[in-house]
Amino acid sequence: MAANTNFLDIKRENFKEAPPAERVQNWLEYQKLLPAFKLQQQASRCMDCGTPFCQMGTVLQSGTSGCPLYNLIPEWNQLVNEGKWHEAYLRLAKTNNFPEFTSRACPAPCEGSCTAGLASDPVTIKSIEKAIIDKAFQEGWVTPRQPKLKTGKKIAVIGSGPAGLTAADDLNQAGHSVTIYEKADRFGGLLMYGIPNMKLDKNSVERRIELLKAEGIQFIGSTEIGKDISLEELQTAYDAVLLCIGAEKPRELSIEGSHLKGIYAAMDYLTLSTKHYLNKSEEEPAISAKGKRVVVIGGGDTGADCVATAIRQGCKSVAQFGKYGQLSTTREAHNPWPENPQVFTLDYAYEEAKDVLGEDPRQYFIQTKAFIGNENGEVAALETIPFNRFDTSDAASRIWEAELVLIAIGFEGTVSENLSAIETRSNRIKTADNSYQTNVEGVFAAGDARRGQSLIVWAMQEGKKAAQEMEEFLFNKTVLA
Template sequence: MRGTTDFIDQKREKPKEIDALERIATWKEYQKPFPEEKLKIQASRCMECGTPFCQMGELIGRQTSGCPLYNLIPEWNTLAAQGKWEEAYYRLLLTNNFPEFTSRACPAPCEGSCTAGLVSEPVTIKSIEKAIIDRAYKEGWVKPRIPLKRNGLKVAVVGSGPAGMAAADDLNQAGYDVTVFEKEDRFGGLLMYGIPNMKIEKQYVQRRIDLLQAEGIEFIANTEIGKDITLEELQETYDAVLLCIGAEKQREIDIPGRGLKGIYPAMEYLKTSTKHLLDNGGNGEPRITAKGKKVIVIGGGDTGADCVATAIRQGCKSVVQFGKHGELPKERPEHEPWPVNPSLFTLDYAYEETFKAFGEDPRKYYIQTTEFLGNEDDEVTGLLTVPFTDEPVAEKQLWKADLVLIAIGFEGVDPTKAAGAELQNGRIQTRPGSFQTNREGVFAAGDAKRGASLIVWAMQEGKKAAKEIELYLAQKTAAAQLPSV
């Protein structure tokens, strides 16, 4: 029986992980499955709040708090606690197109806004969500949902990342003929090439793509808008076009020595690594490799952590990660009161692996790079840094490096790939309160419209854009059927 005070009486537990030294020898996901009885206990910790802040999905300050997909978290927690896994899956499916992605790639702001965290520790929402969807696939509950009828209208979705796929899924289920265009050779956007395999194995991304294709969505790879096909050509063929092209233009460091060999944007490095893994099964070395090198990652975020973990698996000699901010607090700070999702110190998977492999945390704080140093062959050999300080003169420190990865975020949409859409501050501009751009019948969603953000925001944008496209096409069809006066 579920107790009313389980959120206090039962302690929060997370799934066990494969030992760090063992897992860095592979590219497999590092979390072990949660035993069913433990899952039920963890789900029973949910308080079934009358006002569930975990599912509110709001920005408080600059922090995402709660789930932007408005997942019915208390409802499927209750069903999981009762062992009603199939019912929990269908409840989860009401709001979330791809739980196998969010339960792996989302940082779970829902947990930071969990009411149980006020008096105890938050519910392990992300782990329960992953258990529900993984079981649904295992039991065969996830099946192609073929729309009963088509309405004859065609929509083109440009970009197959979370926003594009969510929009395509909803539009397809509503009866539209949907075609998804992707510039890469594989589908999934950042889910495929931007997130390392150990965080989300690509078989799970491909499994969903296969399912969407079975449901009637057409996917076309190696097709870049503005290069292989124009926006005008798409508009001639399709009744509406949705741009979900991401915010792929990475921030750069404009300091002496940036042009040296061996300095790369983080996403170029991660993409090269994953593509090589998928193409060659781990045999040989990718074009950009950390093997035997001293690696420095500039940027203290999740992308930087992924670079650290990737470098370790490639056999780096050492790895250091620079951050311009200080170490995060271990407990909720006063300036981030509940239900704000707090920024807290955690031993991320990459840092635990570095501890085991090299005996220390790779993170260095309050560091600013001032110059890259190279040899006579124009190869990077190191860099100079100063601490972020109020002192007018700071002593420079020398760091040796053979490979430098820049992971300081994204500026927005690459202007060369905007396909004529109007940009402002790196984002595709849309009409006020709308997803429609300055061009009639052309819409935008996800990071391209919002700026680089979480997978759950991208999916929310894709779903809302799909609704607006439905309304737009319904009104357009109705107007076309009116008798002429």
């Protein structure tokens, strides 16, 4: 690296962002890259550690630390620092199939375990990664790669989310004929419909899909396994099948009034909002926050995306309920490096709410006790109590008016009712220990369907490892190491 003390001498600079009041007027990506010379300075802050914890990819205290794709982060930081952008892209593409997705949709646990963060601020790994891949597309370095050989083997991948796309890409490059089946009308899974456009522009998803098509992968949309085509038919037509069907069954809040109109699962709301945007419809979305008081139940990233979407739709107000208290502004003793830091941040959605609506929408230690309806069977309010064991009396309850309630409390697991032959465990597809093989020979599973709800980088790692195991199944050897 350049100077050994750059991580101290050069201040960390994050993405540039459009002002909140300006960006809520549209659905465009709100993060902008720094100029190239600034990014080269930021890359020089990398310490080139003897043990690069940023790329270790493991779970510590139930949280992700480092990059599960084992990206060669110090190496491409060095190359960016030297202005060798093409070489940096080649190093990035060596481990990461789709950096344009991870650099936008991943929460960057690599930065949480960056060694520079011990004495200063961590390196801006995510923005450098985004700069590398965006420049690669701009310069025309990302082109269709034709497999060097064809094996004659046919593989079906069910689901076009990050796990399915990653596995399909690796298997196609190994020479197999790959077909992806997707039940939605567009490809990309949660990349397409689960993440709002202002975080991940759908042009980026569609551009990659077109590249994969040009490389020989077949895409079949609006086709659900178990309804439109059976698993048995796929087993007959293909040498192996990979299930990457996600974990999209939402957790339900089974309390009084949960049947009322105006209460929706967060992912249904986000999906319909994105479809409305992509279809360029002039009518109101099927679920709209326009002019309504909105309550989001659940304190995670999906809830934040609901807040940002509701603001763009012109909500009257928005509140987000969380079970736990506000995080500390600094690492606490029970959350040491290199664990992913659990600290208070003002995410994009909350910054927008403060600027546009006048306050941070997050409410802490809140438990919803009941939904209250009007004479039309529509939700009109929520009754809450503090989420602690010390005060659950009626005196501590509170009524919140709301015409739209979005449930963002996570997912129970995969929806596999139409795959009766496949064994499940804890609402996930069951596989052999340290394996991606299901109970049905030749049928594999990867991603959230196998692992449970997780980060995009874990889904992609699952896709890569499942592809390797499928290679071993087909040929008793692998070329995907």
